Amino acid sequence: MLYECQQLSFTTYYKIKENVKFIKRPNLTEEQELLFLEEVLHSLKTGQTLQSTLHLLNITSRSEFLKSITTDLMNYIEQGYRFGEAIERSQRFDATITSFLKNGDATGNLIKSIELSIRLLKRNIQLKQELKKVALYPIIVMSTLICVLFLMGKFMLPQFIKMFASYNATLPQITLVIMNVTEGVVKNFNLYFLGFLIMIGLIRRIGSMPLTRRNIEQILLKFTFFKEPYTDYRTFEFSYLLEAYLGSGALLEESLKLIQKNTTSYVLKDVLEKNMDNIHQGEKLHETLKRCPIISMRFLEMIKIADRTGDLKNILNTNVEYYDIKYQRRLEKLLIYVEPALTIFMALIVGVIVLAIMLPTLYLTTQVM
Template sequence: MAWFEYRVKDRGGRDHTGLEEANDVGVLITSLRTQGYFIVKVQEVKKGAIFSRETGKAKVSGKGGGVKLDDLVIFSRQMATLVAAGIPLIQAIDILEDQVDRLKLKLVLRDVHQEIEGGKSFSDSLRKHKKVFSEIFINLSKAGETSGSLDIMLDRIATYLEKSSALQKKVKSAMIYPASVVSLAFLITYGMLVFVIPKFAQMFEGLHVELPAPTRFLMDLSHSLSQNWILILGMIIGSIFGFRALLKLPAVRIYWDGYIIKMPVFGGIITKVAVSKFSRTLATLIKSGVPILASLEIVSRTAGNLRMEKVILSLMDSVKRGENLSGPLGKSLVFPPMVVRMIGIGEETGELEAMLLKIADFYDTEVDTAVDGLTSLIEPLLIAFLGVVIGGIVISMFLPILTIASKIH
């Protein structure tokens, strides 16, 4: 038996997709034609992509890769529409299973369908797939089931995920340009050192002249790179893996997470993103009726920064003692004073969730401004850096020629 992914059209010309287990492709095609479908495409799905029912986890190495935030936005928005239209939950999932393009999500939805048929709730079925559905997705779904407003909660989830996705894209756009330019500069420099400078070195050897110090340094560096490139590459790879291993140690991770929110240039953006994420997540949970302690616990697990997580856990302790949120936030020195004041006002007026959403919207705009400013700042610096590095190499290699020319004159 093997699994096959198929795409067919019915007599009305509508597209249908699905996954089916069959002895071979011929048996499946015969079965589909018997049901009145016209075959568009049938192909076998590799074993690495098939859902593992024993572990309950979708393997990453399947066709289409991992489930992205945009996939979940579309799924939750469509699911909200179907549930609001009065379509039964199982039937709605069945419809969306046929609609989604990403294989991993398709397989997860198939399992969710089976779990619900087996008597589990929608949120409990999602909980089995925490690598796909976040804590906030699961808990808001549970709140929707409890209150009888699942469609509203799913729509709220979609809005939250849309904002999160937009924020992620802004940060990535800020990092991609400088990373690309630095990588290009590294490749150009490496190419000149390994391929161009050795040719100059051969020419200078025949001239029998004393070379200037910058030229000798570059020639020695070129020789070292050419002879020891395997060792150097191994050291670079080892350093990367070593750094990642160190970050798994809690003491190192909390120090690093504290450093990155204070580092020059990028620290401000990272802090703004963290504040926006904290505010929007907490506001969405509170607005959906999730108790404050449970909301803070979920927010701490989704913080993505141990320093921020520690602050949020201290908030939980304060709430348990009957204190407000703004006090511990002010002592943390992580959240800006304006945020602390706004949260305090929100608590006093009973409009905490509305105030948190205003904070999130404000910091989303701040991230936009910071990203634009960062690009404007980094662009001339990178151009200057490229000019100094490449120009320095060129000048160093032409110094001996200029020296010889001056002696001739």
């Protein structure tokens, strides 16, 4: 009786949770998604059922987020939903990963879709780690410079002013400029900090707007220095997603609709949306992609061959590996130029600060002598 009451209250809770739309469920990070899917894949490959896999993860995991997810998923599955549908209803996973799992589960290729999801997550995490390495150096240097300017404006420059006033000397112009800037920042620090946060929020808000994303893509495509690595990346993304959806059992038209829904490129979204009727009527894939400027010419020629031979999956697999390696090499080459440029920029700022500090001392020494 007690067990039945517990089950009833548990079911009632999930019905309420499902129907109340304003409950915000936190999204998982890519690292958390990867951890969860690797655990599920390992258990499924050892021959366990999906329900027993989720139950085992729930009772053995030390992670609260993993316990929460498995609890949600077990209850959705008990209500009759498939695993991919349960993932979608949990609203915890990335849209692309969700579509992989939902489509793979519906077509009987769940393990394959989990493997593809893990592969994509690992690559995304690796790419972000490489970009963080580049961003870490300027962030540390800029933070140090801000602290130096703050301390200089708070403690050092007032002493310079008193010292020069006692000798009836005039501060050098560069020192006056630095002094006025730092003094203004120190006095109005809260206001500047609030303005900085508002600016960051506006940039993120404006940057996420479709119109802004489209314009940024158009700008990238106008400059050869950015165009080649960007088209390589987008070609890799398209070929990987198409290979994954086809591999999970989806038809070509359905796969293109899923890509149109989940890609982060608004240029590709627009092209697929405008040509979906043509695709439905039997237009060849390379004819559609020819209208998309972010797809490389080499890839188009390969797709043209695939349209003629019908060997699309193998050609996609070859291109995924090729463009992945090519993009990684272009990114490494780009970083070779970025790091020295950042170093020079930081050196100029440090040089100005050093001059602002040293010139008054030299000038005052000359005056005294």
